[in-house]
Amino acid sequence: MPKILIIEDEAAIRRVLRKIITEENASYEVEEAEDGLQGMEMIKNNDYDLVLCDIKMPKMDGVEVLEKTQKIKPEIPMLMISGHGELDTAVQTMRMGAFDYISKPPDLNRLLNAIRNALDKKNLVVENKQLKKKVSKNYEMVGESEAISRIKEIIEKVAITDARVLITGPNGTGKELVAHWLHEKSTRSKSPLIEVNCAAIPSELIESELFGHVKGSFTGANRDRAGKFEAANGGTIFLDEIGDMSLSAQAKVLRALQENKISRVGSDKDIKVDVRVIAATNKNLQKEIEENRFREDLYHRLAVILIEVPSLNDRREDIPLLVNFFAKKIANEQGTAVKSFSAGAIKQLQTYNWTGNIRELRNVVERLIILGGDEVSEEDVKLFASK
Numbered sequence: 341m342p343k344i345l346i347i348e349d350e351a352a353i354r355r356v357l358r359k360i361i362t363e364e365n366a367s368y369e370v371e372e373a374e375d376g377l378q379g380m381e382m383i384k385n386n387d388y389d390l391v392l393c394d395i396k397m398p399k400m401d402g403v404e405v406l407e408k409t410q411k412i413k414p415e416i417p418m419l420m421i422s423g424h425g426e427l428d429t430a431v432q433t434m435r436m437g438a439f440d441y442i443s444k445p446p447d448l449n450r451l452l453n454a455i456r457n458a459l460d461k462k463n464l465v466v467e468n469k470q471l472k473k474k475v476s477k478n479y480e481m482v483g484e485s486e487a488i489s490r491i492k493e494i495i496e497k498v499a500i501t502d503a504r505v506l507i508t509g510p511n512g513t514g515k516e517l518v519a520h521w522l523h524e525k526s527t528r529s530k531s532p533l534i535e536v537n538c539a540a541i542p543s544e545l546i547e548s549e550l551f552g553h554v555k556g557s558f559t560g561a562n563r564d565r566a567g568k569f570e571a572a573n574g575g576t577i578f579l580d581e582i583g584d585m586s587l588s589a590q591a592k593v594l595r596a597l598q599e600n601k602i603s604r605v606g607s608d609k610d611i612k613v614d615v616r617v618i619a620a621t622n623k624n625l626q627k628e629i630e631e632n633r634f635r636e637d638l639y640h641r642l643a644v645i646l647i648e649v650p651s652l653n654d655r656r657e658d659i660p661l662l663v664n665f666f667a668k669k670i671a672n673e674q675g676t677a678v679k680s681f682s683a684g685a686i687k688q689l690q691t692y693n694w695t696g697n698i699r700e701l702r703n704v705v706e707r708l709i710i711l712g713g714d715e716v717s718e719e720d721v722k723l724f725a726s727k
Contacts (some may be wrong), residue, residue: 342389342459343369347379347405348421349397357392357446364452376400383409383416389462392442392456392570394421395429403433409439414530415422417458421446437574453555453564464532464571481517483658487650491518498645499525500692504597507620508644509649512697515620518647519578522618534568538589539581546589548605557606569602569613576616582642583623583634590635593617597641617642652701654696659690662698666705680707684718692725 344361348354354372371386373379377399383391391409395402406418417439422430430441439461440454462590481492498505499522507515515533523533541549548558552567568577577583585593596602597617601610619642628634652659663681671678681689685708694700704725712720 341367341369343371343387344390344455345371345373345379345382345386345388345390347373347376347391347393347397347402349375351423353394353444353446357451360446360448360451361455364455368613376402380405380408383413390417390418390419390458392419392421394423395426395433396423398688403429403436406433406436406438407594415462417462419454419458435721455549456563457566457596460566461571464534464682480665481514481521483655484661484662485650485655485658487655488658491647491649494645494647495521495525498522500527502528502616503644504616504642505618505645505647506639507618507647507649508625509620509622510609510621510651510697512699513649514698515622516578516580517648518649519576519618519620521582523576523578523616526576526616528575532572533576533578534572535580535699536568536579537580539584543586543589546586547592550589551602551604554607557604564604567602567604569596569615570611572615574615576618579617579619581621582619583621583625583628587633587635590638594635594638594641597638599675652697656690659701659723660686661702663689666702667709670706670709679712679714679716681708681716682718685716685721688718688721 342365346354346357346361348357351374353484354374358370358372361370371382371388373382375568376393379391379393380400382388383405393405402420406420409418411414414437418433418437420430420433420438420441420486421444422441423444426607427443430443433441439458442451442454469575472601475682481488495518505519505522507518509515520533523529536550538546548561548565548567550567550569552565552570553561555561555563579593596613596615600613600615602613603610609628625634625639629636629639663686667681689701696703707724707726708716708720711724
């Protein structure tokens with residue numbers, strides 16, 4: 341149930357805003373504060389999904405409320421309410437991090453669209469925070485091979501910058517893991533990391549997914565919707581399998597990189613974004629460029645830093661560490677004791693051709709834990725690894 345706070349010194353405006361919000365969705369929980377000082381105390385002591393805040397108020401104005409909220413609870417989207425003659429200040433609050441501003445008297449459709457979009461962004465931020473809590477466990481970079489050590493060194497140097505990174509490598513090698521490490525070690529780590537699997541989204545929907553759309557821009561667009569670039573504002577967007585992106589979407593991504601601006605599908609209004617772009621692909625983009633399936637100018641924009649993730653066959657010396665890591669992880673997930681692997685079992689696993697890379701090895705380890713003996717033996721590997 342979304343929880344919304346209205347900070348407004350005019351009681352009549354508070355009543356109008358409450359009525360609009362609750363009639364839009366009866367499940368919204370709405371609370372009120374009559375000035376900035378009271379509103380700030382309520383923000384400190386409660387978890388709100390959205391704050392509507394007047395700019396000109398006694399005791400503490402909206403700009404100060406915004407500044408203080410940004411410091412203690414930056415994840416809360418704030419809609420600023422501006423009166424006549426306050427447009428410049430309203431625009432200033434947008435630069436400071438406000439989600440949007442609404443003029444008095446509030447336009448019904450504009451207000452509701454802003455509320456929906458702000459709540460959408462808050463939901464994405466919450467989901468991202470929940471994901472980040474799992475990052476340390478789910479995205480550990482296991483290995484001491486020369487190739488992995490080199491990647492770790494590059495990440496340490498590159499993460500603290502805003503340089504764009506292109507990650508290449510076969511399926512299942514852990515390209516998304518590298519992206520998570522780059523974000524976690526960056527100055528943007530407290531802001532969202534938004535992931536987009538370009539291969540999983542139909543080509544006719546990819547632009548809407550990335551840049552959002554306005555109501556009526558296509559069949560099914562029943563309301564304005566923010567895209568992934570807006571959701572990632574201040575943080576990082578990870579464009580996985582970017583080699584599968586349509587040429588028209590590529591053109592829009594190129595513009596976003598060049599100008600730090602996007603426009604929603606069906607709109608000619610520019611929206612400024614501050615996003616670090618990390619991309620990944622299992623394709624040979626040079627070949628895709630030659631065959632006119634990928635823009636060369638976009639490639640050069642993305643490939644400021646190139647990180648090539650090796651196949652498992654090229655880092656077999658890491659297999660013992662990976663098997664031990666997965667055995668512990670699987671035991672923890674299943675609530676069972678950790679199974680050991682004999683030296684012969686490990687050696688046998690190192691001889692196989694791992695076409696599915698790390699992902700395939702993880703599945704094989706789980707199968708061997710389920711079907712193998714108390715200690716997974718070389719014979720268990722030969723029987724159940726199915727290589």
